[in-house]
Amino acid sequence: MLFKILYKDDFRTLIETAMKSVEVVAPKKVGSNARGKPIHHYLPVTSFEEIDLSYETTEYSAKTYFIPYLENLANYRFGDEDWEKEIQYRFEPRMILGLHACDISGLLRLDKVLIHDKFPSPYYIARRKNTLIVGIDHEPCEGGFCHALGTNVVSHGFDLFLTDLGDRYFTAIDSDRGYILLNKVLTHDVKEKDTKDYLDARRRISDAYTTHVNVHNLPNLLDIEFESDVWKKWGAKCLSCGSCAQVCPTCYCYGVSERVSMDWASGAKVKQLYSCNLVDFAQVAGGHNFRPEATTRLKYRYYHQHRGFVEIYDEPKCVGCNRCGRTCLAGINPPDIIGELQAEVRK
Amino acid sequence: MSIEFQPYDIIKDTDMTQPIDFNQRNKLKSVDRAFKAEITNIIRLTDMEKLFQIRIVDDAERQRFTFLPGQFVMLQVPGYGEVPISISSSPSAKGHIELCIRKAGVVTNVLHNARRGAKVGIRGPFGTHFPMVQMHGSDVLLIAGGLGLAPLRAPMFYVIENRVSFKDVHILYGTRQPDQLLFRYQYEEWSLIDDINLQIIVERPDATWAGRVGLITKLLDNITIHPEKTYAIVCGPPVMFKFVCGRLNQMGLPMHRMFVSLERRMHCGMGKCCRCNIGSTYTCIDGPVFDYWSVMNLKEAI
Amino acid sequence: MKYLGIAPARPKIGVFDFTGCEGCELQLANKEETLGPFLDAIDIVNFREVTTAQGDDYDIALIDGCISRGDEIERLKKIRQNAKVLVAVGSCASFGGVNRMKNVLDLAEANTEVYGKEFKETLYTRSIKEAVKVDLEIPGCPVSKAEVERIVQHLVWNVAFQFPNYPVCLECKQRFSTCRMEMGELCLGSITRGGCNAPCPAGGLGCWGCRGPAPAPNYKEFLALAERKGMDMQLLAERLNFFGGFEGVLK
Numbered sequence: 098m099l100f101k102i103l104y105k106d107d108f109r110t111l112i113e114t115a116m117k118s119v120e121v122v123a124p125k126k127v128g129s130n131a132r133g134k135p136i137h138h139y140l141p142v143t144s145f146e147e148i149d150l151s152y153e154t155t156e157y158s159a160k161t162y163f164i165p166y167l168e169n170l171a172n173y174r175f176g177d178e179d180w181e182k183e184i185q186y187r188f189e190p191r192m193i194l195g196l197h198a199c200d201i202s203g204l205l206r207l208d209k210v211l212i213h214d215k216f217p218s219p220y221y222i223a224r225r226k227n228t229l230i231v232g233i234d235h236e237p238c239e240g241g242f243c244h245a246l247g248t249n250v251v252s253h254g255f256d257l258f259l260t261d262l263g264d265r266y267f268t269a270i271d272s273d274r275g276y277i278l279l280n281k282v283l284t285h286d287v288k289e290k291d292t293k294d295y296l297d298a299r300r301r302i303s304d305a306y307t308t309h310v311n312v313h314n315l316p317n318l319l320d321i322e323f324e325s326d327v328w329k330k331w332g333a334k335c336l337s338c339g340s341c342a343q344v345c346p347t348c349y350c351y352g353v354s355e356r357v358s359m360d361w362a363s364g365a366k367v368k369q370l371y372s373c374n375l376v377d378f379a380q381v382a383g384g385h386n387f388r389p390e391a392t393t394r395l396k397y398r399y400y401h402q403h404r405g406f407v408e409i410y411d412e413p414k415c416v417g418c419n420r421c422g423r424t425c426l427a428g429i430n431p432p433d434i435i436g437e438l439q440a441e442v443r444k
Numbered sequence: 445m446s447i448e449f450q451p452y453d454i455i456k457d458t459d460m461t462q463p464i465d466f467n468q469r470n471k472l473k474s475v476d477r478a479f480k481a482e483i484t485n486i487i488r489l490t491d492m493e494k495l496f497q498i499r500i501v502d503d504a505e506r507q508r509f510t511f512l513p514g515q516f517v518m519l520q521v522p523g524y525g526e527v528p529i530s531i532s533s534s535p536s537a538k539g540h541i542e543l544c545i546r547k548a549g550v551v552t553n554v555l556h557n558a559r560r561g562a563k564v565g566i567r568g569p570f571g572t573h574f575p576m577v578q579m580h581g582s583d584v585l586l587i588a589g590g591l592g593l594a595p596l597r598a599p600m601f602y603v604i605e606n607r608v609s610f611k612d613v614h615i616l617y618g619t620r621q622p623d624q625l626l627f628r629y630q631y632e633e634w635s636l637i638d639d640i641n642l643q644i645i646v647e648r649p650d651a652t653w654a655g656r657v658g659l660i661t662k663l664l665d666n667i668t669i670h671p672e673k674t675y676a677i678v679c680g681p682p683v684m685f686k687f688v689c690g691r692l693n694q695m696g697l698p699m700h701r702m703f704v705s706l707e708r709r710m711h712c713g714m715g716k717c718c719r720c721n722i723g724s725t726y727t728c729i730d731g732p733v734f735d736y737w738s739v740m741n742l743k744e745a746i
Numbered sequence: 747m748k749y750l751g752i753a754p755a756r757p758k759i760g761v762f763d764f765t766g767c768e769g770c771e772l773q774l775a776n777k778e779e780t781l782g783p784f785l786d787a788i789d790i791v792n793f794r795e796v797t798t799a800q801g802d803d804y805d806i807a808l809i810d811g812c813i814s815r816g817d818e819i820e821r822l823k824k825i826r827q828n829a830k831v832l833v834a835v836g837s838c839a840s841f842g843g844v845n846r847m848k849n850v851l852d853l854a855e856a857n858t859e860v861y862g863k864e865f866k867e868t869l870y871t872r873s874i875k876e877a878v879k880v881d882l883e884i885p886g887c888p889v890s891k892a893e894v895e896r897i898v899q900h901l902v903w904n905v906a907f908q909f910p911n912y913p914v915c916l917e918c919k920q921r922f923s924t925c926r927m928e929m930g931e932l933c934l935g936s937i938t939r940g941g942c943n944a945p946c947p948a949g950g951l952g953c954w955g956c957r958g959p960a961p962a963p964n965y966k967e968f969l970a971l972a973e974r975k976g977m978d979m980q981l982l983a984e985r986l987n988f989f990g991g992f993e994g995v996l997k
């Protein structure tokens with residue numbers, strides 16, 4: 098990895114210049130919640146003042162810039178007893194600024210499924226390759242347990258990654274285009290003092306986590322605790338609303354439906370992100386539902402996150418951002434569920 | 445100072461410009477392109493099922509289309525949707541494929557009303573297949589219940605066309621009622637083939653039925669199995685697997701020598717939408733064909 | 747247009763109004779960009795807001811509004827006899843709607859309160875299904891024209907139609923709204939059927955439940971969490987009763 102020192106004034110110049118030629122998406126404060134905590138979203142910005150890099154977390158993950166909630170997979174034109182199918186992929190470049198390590202880890206998870214596995218997704222690849230990612234280090238967020246899953250630090254999956262050292266950023270460069278971008282402004286070689294400050298900053302962050310989740314042996318534990326009362330307890334609370342999967346940076350499941358215009362001139366094949374917690378997720382033609390109970394569906398969700406995904410990709414799907422835990426009205430959250438499953442074993 | 449970003453145009457990617465072949469699972473990127481196909485013929489099998497003979501329109505695409513027995517395609521009717529359908533024809537017929545379709549939902553209903561000449565889309569083939577080559581030199585039990593004869597027909601064609609490569613061949617087929625029997629016009633042909641034991645049974649006979657009566661497992665009564673040189677392919681409703689495979693197991697056939705085909709709701713066929721997941725197993729990628737040992741180890745599989 | 751060799755049906759449709767604001771009928775006559783093709787696909791034989799025709803020969807009857815007078819019941823029964831398919835359109839037709847609020851009051855008192863000296867004979871409010879057999883309900887206040895179009899397509903061409911099997915939350919999230927409950931406001935989104943595309947939370951208003959219950963609503967947890975979050979339980983009760991879709995949820 099190549100590292101450079103970038104002073105904040107130069108960083109600002111860099112971003113303001115980028116804004117002139119490419120859409121820049123960055124964390125932006127959109128309001129405050131009932132407890133007075135600020136709420137941030139990743140949104141397109143047109144001035145540097147709109148950007149708030151000191152944000153704690155965002156309500157929504159950045160995944161929707163890569164797998165939108167709604168996407169036309171194909172358009173149809175009908176006529177003369179026949180049809181033509183047209184497919185378009187995203188082409189316009191975009192920069193996403195200020196992603197935290199967990200969200201970049203999330204993209205690396207999605208890369209495994211949507212780029213490196215069977216049947217790579219052209220829709221995703223087109224968006225991913227046209228997106229420049231500038232990540233940033235941050236103080237631990239409330240409820241986040243990324244450190245337990247090793248997703249609090251990233252060494253790839255981005256173009257540039259910044260660590261705040263007060264007046265300057267310690268900048269990791271992971272791509273040729275990141276390097277070219279950085280060279281547009283003045284940068285400095287890393288000195289001994291910079292390295293020391295960087296390591297101090299990392300250590301301070303690492304020591305600041307307050308949420309502790311024990312993920313030891315979790316895949317096997319989930320199998321052993323398949324019939325655990327923990328699922329009944331939390332399943333009874335589940336509203337089957339699918340909010341958890343919508344804010345999750347790595348949930349990618351979907352449903353497909355067809356649309357036609359009233360005059361049958363045109364139509365579309367539309368993809369909508371879905372959730373395994375929704376009532377009819379595992380319902381088959383003919384009406385049989387393989388998971389009719391909220392409890393079974395919630396359990397399935399945790400299975401896919403922490404066991405099924407591990408079997409295929411050697412790491413959990415979950416990156417520990419706890420957005421699902423924050424968004425759940427019923428208060429269902431991974432630290433509590435995993436904690437209770439671990440406690441169950443020790444009983 | 446200005447910043448230029450060179451956009452990446454995926455349609456110029458070499459993997460995107462290759463002729464589309466769904467057997468190239470690891471690099472195929474034109475995943476949502478479909479082969480346009482024409483319904484050339486429609487055969488009424490029962491009140492509920494029709495056999496659709498379909499031909500991929502483009503000559504080169506039709507020649508290139510190959511599949512293995514047990515695989516399925518996503519059949520697309522623009523405006524209506526897409527459904528997974530097992531291929532019911534001989535693998536040697538390439539892009540002339542036959543799909544046996546039961547009227548069950550929106551897409552299959554409109555297909556039942558469609559006329560020959562209608563244009564549909566085909567994506568695939570997808571999924572795993574019955575290991576026919578591995579079965580060479582063995583006895584084969586081909587067992588179907590109800591609509592299960594549709595997916596069973598592809599391995600049946602394979603066995604018939606390669607009769608010399610197999611030892612004893614049994615085709616056992618059962619339905620609830622006589623009027624639900626599929627492909628009745630082909631029974632004579634199958635039974636006339638040298639040394640194929642075709643047996644048919646129904647649960648609830650009507651006045652005209654002169655054949656055997658009972659559950660499909662009854663047909664196994666007068667068959668002797670040589671466990672070390674026998675394979676079984678079982679297609680039908682999940683409830684049938686428990687009885688038939690359980691019985692075969694009692695008769696000494698190891699579970700890894702029995703193959704079944706599972707069905708789930710699918711939206712993509714490519715291991716992406718997660719709708720057909722059973723635990724961490726994707727029915728569309730790791731299945732639909734599984735050996736029975738794997739099925740027994742899947743939670744909530746049948 | 748013929749497609750797949752099939753000539754589509756062109757069903758005769760009648761639209762009829764009962765007690766309500768007629769907003770749902772306005773919705774049907776709305777959305778100009780598709781109104782032409784919409785009217786081409788069907789044969790409107792009776793629809794006060796669109797045509798002077800008043801035919802009795804229709805396949806599909808769309809019913810707007812609820813029942814609040816005796817003569818309405820007689821009229822509705824005749825429509826039921828004429829129609830092959832009867833569709834209740836909007837929250838009033840589906841649940842009784844806002845009018846249903848009077849059902850907890852003394853009828854005479856309510857009438858006097860509303861009409862004063864010009865007293866009119868009315869009944870306790872009924873939904874359409876409480877008066878005749880209903881084949882399909884499209885709840886919503888007002889009804890969504892997109893959903894009606896989809897249902898007409900379903901009836902004409904047999905294309906897929908299914909009410910979303912999820913609560914409002916899903917679509918609310920999918921348009922990046924901030925949860926109203928997170929903002930400390932009451933919202934019925936998590937127990938209300940989706941498909942409306944969550945316009946109210948997006949506009950800063952918690953869901954009022956006009957589409958009625960989501961499939962398998964978890965009332966127990968919803969009431970518990972509303973209390974935990976310090977919601978005004980009196981307000982919650984009023985809101986659950988507002989459109990009539992959640993009758994009986996609070997015992």
